[in-house]
Amino acid sequence: MATLIAIDPFNRIEGDLRVEIEVEDNTVTFAKSSGIMFRGFERIMSGRSPMDALVITPRICGICSGSHGVAASKALALAQSAEMPENAYYMKNLILGIEVVMSHLSHFYLLFAPDLTSPRYKGLSVYEKVNHRFTAMKGSSVVMALNARQSALEIMGLVGGKWPNSLAIHPTGTTSTMNLSTLTRTIGILKEFQDFLEKRFLNCSLGEWLDIDSFDKLLKWQEKSGHNGSDIVLFLTMCLEAGFDRIGKGPNRYMSYGAYDLPDGSTWLPSGFFENRLHPLDQTLIKEHIGASYFRDAVEARHPLEGVTAPLVDKSGAYSWAKAPRYEGKTVEVGPLARMIIADDPLLTDMMQQMDSSVMTRMFARLREMCRLTKEMSLWLEKINPAEPFYASPSSRFSATGIGLTEAARGSLGHWMKISSNLIENYQVVTPSAWNMSPRDESGQPGPVEQALTGVHVADPKDPVEVNHIIRSFDPCMSCTVH
Amino acid sequence: MHNLLWLQGASCGGDTISFLNSEQPSALSSFEVLNINVLWHPFLSREQGDDVVTIFQKILAGETKLDLLILEGAIPHGPDNTGKFFMFHGRPFREWLAEFCKQAEMVIAVGTCAAFGGVVTGHENVNEMSGLQFLHNQKGGLLGPNFVSKKGLPVVNVPGCPSHPDWIVETITAVLKGWLHMEDLDDFHRPQVFFSKLAHHGCPRNEYYEFKASAVRYSQQGCLFEFLGCKGTLCESDCNERLWLGRTGSCTRGGFPCIACTSPLFPDKQRPYFSTRKIGDVPVTLPLDVPKAWFVGISGMSKLACPERLKKNAVSSKWIT
Numbered sequence: 001m002a003t004l005i006a007i008d009p010f011n012r013i014e015g016d017l018r019v020e021i022e023v024e025d026n027t028v029t030f031a032k033s034s035g036i037m038f039r040g041f042e043r044i045m046s047g048r049s050p051m052d053a054l055v056i057t058p059r060i061c062g063i064c065s066g067s068h069g070v071a072a073s074k075a076l077a078l079a080q081s082a083e084m085p086e087n088a089y090y091m092k093n094l095i096l097g098i099e100v101v102m103s104h105l106s107h108f109y110l111l112f113a114p115d116l117t118s119p120r121y122k123g124l125s126v127y128e129k130v131n132h133r134f135t136a137m138k139g140s141s142v143v144m145a146l147n148a149r150q151s152a153l154e155i156m157g158l159v160g161g162k163w164p165n166s167l168a169i170h171p172t173g174t175t176s177t178m179n180l181s182t183l184t185r186t187i188g189i190l191k192e193f194q195d196f197l198e199k200r201f202l203n204c205s206l207g208e209w210l211d212i213d214s215f216d217k218l219l220k221w222q223e224k225s226g227h228n229g230s231d232i233v234l235f236l237t238m239c240l241e242a243g244f245d246r247i248g249k250g251p252n253r254y255m256s257y258g259a260y261d262l263p264d265g266s267t268w269l270p271s272g273f274f275e276n277r278l279h280p281l282d283q284t285l286i287k288e289h290i291g292a293s294y295f296r297d298a299v300e301a302r303h304p305l306e307g308v309t310a311p312l313v314d315k316s317g318a319y320s321w322a323k324a325p326r327y328e329g330k331t332v333e334v335g336p337l338a339r340m341i342i343a344d345d346p347l348l349t350d351m352m353q354q355m356d357s358s359v360m361t362r363m364f365a366r367l368r369e370m371c372r373l374t375k376e377m378s379l380w381l382e383k384i385n386p387a388e389p390f391y392a393s394p395s396s397r398f399s400a401t402g403i404g405l406t407e408a409a410r411g412s413l414g415h416w417m418k419i420s421s422n423l424i425e426n427y428q429v430v431t432p433s434a435w436n437m438s439p440r441d442e443s444g445q446p447g448p449v450e451q452a453l454t455g456v457h458v459a460d461p462k463d464p465v466e467v468n469h470i471i472r473s474f475d476p477c478m479s480c481t482v483h
Numbered sequence: 484m485h486n487l488l489w490l491q492g493a494s495c496g497g498d499t500i501s502f503l504n505s506e507q508p509s510a511l512s513s514f515e516v517l518n519i520n521v522l523w524h525p526f527l528s529r530e531q532g533d534d535v536v537t538i539f540q541k542i543l544a545g546e547t548k549l550d551l552l553i554l555e556g557a558i559p560h561g562p563d564n565t566g567k568f569f570m571f572h573g574r575p576f577r578e579w580l581a582e583f584c585k586q587a588e589m590v591i592a593v594g595t596c597a598a599f600g601g602v603v604t605g606h607e608n609v610n611e612m613s614g615l616q617f618l619h620n621q622k623g624g625l626l627g628p629n630f631v632s633k634k635g636l637p638v639v640n641v642p643g644c645p646s647h648p649d650w651i652v653e654t655i656t657a658v659l660k661g662w663l664h665m666e667d668l669d670d671f672h673r674p675q676v677f678f679s680k681l682a683h684h685g686c687p688r689n690e691y692y693e694f695k696a697s698a699v700r701y702s703q704q705g706c707l708f709e710f711l712g713c714k715g716t717l718c719e720s721d722c723n724e725r726l727w728l729g730r731t732g733s734c735t736r737g738g739f740p741c742i743a744c745t746s747p748l749f750p751d752k753q754r755p756y757f758s759t760r761k762i763g764d765v766p767v768t769l770p771l772d773v774p775k776a777w778f779v780g781i782s783g784m785s786k787l788a789c790p791e792r793l794k795k796n797a798v799s800s801k802w803i804t
Contacts, residue, residue, distance in 0.1 A: 006532070007531060007532035008532060008571075008572050008573070009525065009531060009532065009535055009571065009572065010531055010532065011525040011526070011528070011531050011535070012525070012526065012527070012528065012529070012531060014496050014526070015491075015494075015496060016491070016525075016569070016571070036569065036570050036571070037493060037559070037568065037569040037570075037576075038559070038561075038568040038569070038610075039493045039557075039559075039568075039603045039610060039612075040561075040568075040603070040609065040610035041603075043606060043609050043610060044602070044603070044605035044606045044609070044610070045606075046606070047606070048606075048754075049754070049755060051756065051757050052754070052756060054756075054757075055742060055750065055756050056602060056605065056750065059495055059497070059602045059644060060495060061495050061496070061497075062494075062495040062496035062497025062498065062499065062500040062501075062645065063496060063497075063500055065495075065497065106503070110526070110527065111526075114529050115529075117529075136527065136528060136529040137511055137514070137521070137527050137528075138511075142511075143509075143511055146503065146509060146510065146511060147509060149503070150503070150504055150505070150506060150509060150729070151729065153504055153728050153729070154728050154729035154731045156728055156732075157726070157727055157728030157729060157730075157731025157732030158731050158732060160732065160737055161727070161732040161733060161734050161735075161736050161737015161738065161739060162722075162727040162728060162732050162733060162734055162737060163727075163728060164495075164497040164500055164501060164645050165497065165644060165645065165744075166737060166739075167734065167737070167739035167740070167742070167756075168737045168738060168739055170701060173701075173702065174702070174738070175701035175702055175737060175738030175739040176702070176737045176738045176739075177702050177738065177800050177801070179801065185731075311561075311562060311568075313562050313565070313567045313568070386801060387801065389702070389800060390702045390800060391700065391701050391702035391800065393700060468531075479494065479495045479496050
């Protein structure tokens with residue numbers, strides 16, 4: 001007989017989530033992901049000056065305010081035909097980069113790892129060590145990581161003034177500049193963070209870890225004495241012993257808008273849509289569906305430029321304040337795994353071939369990206385020249401349409417704005433977790449997390465830790481999702 | 484041991500993120516040194532689902548003493564005053580919250596949303612939000628103007644978008660030690676110790692301000708008040724003395740204008756954010772407490788007295804001398 005289990009609140013994520021699963025013979029047969037709170041940011045935007053987007057939209061999310069700032073500034077830049085000095089590219093990439101690295105770090109230590117301490121895992125070889133290091137709020141590594149985070153965020157103070165909610169990111173550059181002192185100090189702080197990663201997280205140099213280009217080499221590296229004390233080896237061992245490589249298979253379609261713009265017009269992480277192979281991204285193929293969402297509209301799906309946000313709380317059959325974005329009508333996974341696949345990262349591409357998408361590949365993609373970004377940020381810092389400008393004169397005239405696409409920590413983030421008479425007429429935001437945590441659409445097609453949960457074996461339906469791992473491996477941000 | 488319950492209403496989680504930026508003590512150490520037992524925190528606690536509801540029920544039944552309730556995020560009343568914009572475990576969040584407030588020895592609203600409604604009340608509050616005991620500068624909110632918690636104080640408001648981690652940790656400290664009394668709060672129930680200063684105080688652009696040597700474009704060194712929208716002379720906070728993120732930055736140090744995010748009237752009354760509204764040559768956002776006629780007179784004179792060094796640097800993005 002099927003048992004219905006509701007986890008409400010499903011917390012230790014960003015924002016408010018309710019999860020319902022039906023379990024029959026210890027197997028999940030049905031799953032529902034509900035965003036349970038509505039704030040109405042899109043309704044706040046209409047009638048405002050376009051530049052207000054820089055103030056209002058970052059406040060959608062406390063953990064990725066900078067990403068919203070980047071998306072809004074790109075939408076405005078398109079509408080203004082704005083150009084930026086070279087320094088501003090690297091400054092913006094530093095703000096986005098440090099935000100993403102800190103988000104990944106917090107996700108692993110504060111949000112994901114506490115589930116590893118479940119008594120369920122008493123039989124595993126690493127149980128005691130995992131408990132010592134990853135117990136919520138108290139584990140030795142949790143405390144160290146939080147201290148490393150707090151120190152590393154000093155970079156954000158130097159580059160962005162304050163955070164969350166820096167206003168340094170503008171369409172034509174950054175309001176902040178760097179001088180000899182701030183640049184030197186930033187380099188020093190980043191080096192300290194790298195030291196934390198090398199000593200506690202990896203127990204080897206960043207270079208050695210980034211050179212690992214296959215799963216086989218990862219296992220050989222794991223065996224090598226000396227790395228065993230590191231958090232990532234502990235996690236790797238746990239993944240394999242507990243079978244995290246076998247749960248949490250997503251839709252196997254991936255998307256990235258590309259991010260970290262460079263002065264030559266390219267992006268450090270490429271854009272694309274991956275289904276069996278890589279396709280060029282076409283944002284016109286995106287639609288937000290509302291079949292199971294608490295919204296009313298004359299049609300079931302619209303491109304965000306034509307999007308409508310009209311709440312309807314008592315709508316029959318609806319169960320989420322999230323809309324359901326689809327690409328060509330299909331569900332898509334976004335986030336670090338999607339980015340690493342589309343960027344053709346050798347380790348993750350190999351792991352995908354060996355074990356498919358899973359809790360383990362998703363987590364390793366995130367941790368891989370954290371390390372890659374840390375290294376890349378030090379290279380961007382070298383490109384900044386304090387003697388050159390950081391900001392160009394903006395135009396006060398806006399054309400009719402602005403589109404800003406970037407990659408936040410959790411995946412593809414898009415802002416679409418329509419402007420008339422120099423005022424915002426319509427503003428639509430499609431966030432990463434809207435893709436991953438989306439409810440069903442009008443055809444009944446479940447969202448990626450709903451799909452990833454279905455079919456999973458849960459050893460103890462009263463304490464479904466497998467469900468916890470799968471959902472948290474997507475790092476949901478429901479504040480963003482519902483906005 | 485002091486029992487703490489931390490809740491998030493219509494929230495972005497940004498005040499928790501800011502709290503985690505706390506330095507000495509760090510966020511986690513602050514619990515230890517202040518002898519705080521975290522009953523539940525939505526971002527940090529291991530408990531989820533029914534275990535959380537059990538914790539809640541014990542508090543509401545009086546079995547667990549609630550020494551301190553902290554809320555971040557606004558209170559959703561919509562749609563049509565049903566509270567259904569946020570259903571927490573099947574029940575409007577605001578109903579849970581009102582019951583907890585009755586049980587709490589002390590209540591702190593962290594961030595401008597929990598205090599006054601904040602950013603989500605934009606656009607004439609189309610989304611029907613409020614703070615705990617205020618909506619903008621009007622008393623009322625969820626709890627009504629006369630609410631006091633068991634210890635006899637109204638909701639202590641610690642606004643900011645986000646709130647500064649020091650303001651959060653130090654307010655908790657003062658509350659738990661019994662150091663915070665009615666006379667220590669201002670008209671908007673903010674601890675005066677943080678909110679009687681102006682963001683303008685300690686701004687590195689103060690010399691430019693004195694001589695009205697103004698930046699005309701962002702990224703320049705000059706004062707942001709005359710042309711570029713800075714509200715630092717109106718914003719009640721000690722941001723530029725205290726500084727953010729390891730004492731490394733502030734809004735004006737990052738080159739962008741203060742938008743007075745600690746104000747009960749944030750976000751709509753601070754517009755335009757990026758330019759300065761004027762009548763003639765005189766900004767309408769004159770500093771608090773400064774008589775207008777004097778300000779105009781002094782400004783004219785100081786502009787005439789402005790040293791060449793400042794005139795040059797004000798419109799330059801790098802130090803010239």
